Amino acid sequence: QQQVKQSPQSLIVQKGGISIINCAYENTAFDYFPWYQQFPGKGPALLIAIRPDVSEKKEGRFTISFNKSAKQFSLHIMDSQPGDSATYFCAASPNQAGTALIFGKGTTLSVSS
Amino acid sequence: DADVTQTPRNRITKTGKRIMLECSQTKGHDRMYWYRQDPGLGLRLIYYSFDVKDINKGEISDGYSVSRQAQAKFSLSLESAIPNQTALYFCATSALDRNTGELFFGEGSRLTVL
Numbered sequence: 001q002q003q004v005k006q007s008p009q010s011l012i013v014q015k016g017g018i019s020i021i022n023c024a025y026e027n028t029a030f031d032y033f034p035w036y037q038q039f040p041g042k043g044p045a046l047l048i049a050i051r052p053d054v055s056e057k058k059e060g061r062f063t064i065s066f067n068k069s070a071k072q073f074s075l076h077i078m079d080s081q082p083g084d085s086a087t088y089f090c091a092a093s094p095n096q097a098g099t100a101l102i103f104g105k106g107t108t109l110s111v112s113s
Numbered sequence: 114d115a116d117v118t119q120t121p122r123n124r125i126t127k128t129g130k131r132i133m134l135e136c137s138q139t140k141g142h143d144r145m146y147w148y149r150q151d152p153g154l155g156l157r158l159i160y161y162s163f164d165v166k167d168i169n170k171g172e173i174s175d176g177y178s179v180s181r182q183a184q185a186k187f188s189l190s191l192e193s194a195i196p197n198q199t200a201l202y203f204c205a206t207s208a209l210d211r212n213t214g215e216l217f218f219g220e221g222s223r224l225t226v227l
Contacts (some may be wrong), residue, residue: 010154033217042116043203043218055222089155100146100171101216105155 003027004092006104013111019077019105023090026071032093034101035064035075039086047088050077080111116140117219119204125225132191134222135205144208145172145187147179150201161203162187168177194226 005024014020023033033047050057050064050073057064063076077084090104117138126132136145146161160170160179168179176198180188191198201223205216 006155026216035214043205044216045218046215049215074227100158100161100169102158102172103148103156105153 001105003102004104005089006090006107008107009105011110013077013080013109015080015082015111015113017111019075019080019084019109020112021088021090021109022072023074023092023104024070024072025092026088027092027094028071029094030092030105033064033066033073034091035062036089036091036103037086037088044087046091054095064067077109080109082111082113085109085111116219117145117204117206117217119202119219119222120224121222122220125227126194127227128195130226131196132194132224134189134202134204136187136189136219136226138185138206138217139189140206140217141146141184141205142217143184143209144206145181146205146207147177148203148205148218149173149189150203150221151172159189191224191226196226199224199226 027068035047036044037047038044047061050066052069054065061078066073088107093101116183120135131198143164147159148156162181165181174175178190200205201221203221204219207216
């Protein structure tokens with residue numbers, strides 16, 4: 001059972017455009033929702049994260065929108081740049097001891113110049 | 114030097130061979146993880162350890178075993194490698210505070226099983 005569903009699998013955006021990646025979850029026990037960014041040949045690294053007590057979090061050009069009732073959250077990249085080309089993973093963490101992050105399948109973003 | 118170091122970075126082996134992937138960290142974190150990455154399948158959790166005496170199975174532990182030799186060292190073993198274990202393997206660490214959630218990844222170990 002896939003607990004975190006991510007779409008699209010791949011995305012091509014022109015430079016300056018908005019990139020949007022969506023994730024949905026089913027387990028209402030999830031209480032922490034990070035996004036990770038991975039460049040080729042590197043391990044993933046935390047990009048931005050949100051908790052369900054807020055509906056939006058913005059850090060520079062990156063924004064997470066969170067819809068608790070719909071059990072969905074999304075990453076928006078404003079003014080997308082070629083340097084943003086990477087694989088993005090959404091993830092979720094259950095609100096219970098002894099558990100670990102569960103990742104979506106990833107989205108490969110290509111920003112064309 | 115990297116905070117999370119994986120060795121080897123690349124390995125080609127044959128079916129049936131025993132393989133060990135090693136991970137060491139200098140971040141002082143108690144929690145360590147092994148993930149597997151396959152194209153289109155994302156990152157899947159194999160095993161995780163919250164301290165030296167704690168080992169937990171993840172989503173896809175069959176065919177794998179782990180050893181937490183010290184706080185800073187966590188090894189992943191394939192007792193008898195098979196071709197569908199060909200993948201990119203990542204070790205990660207996190208601090209004790211479970212609500213932080215931030216994982217720090219190594220650069221990966223690419224394993225090819227022929």
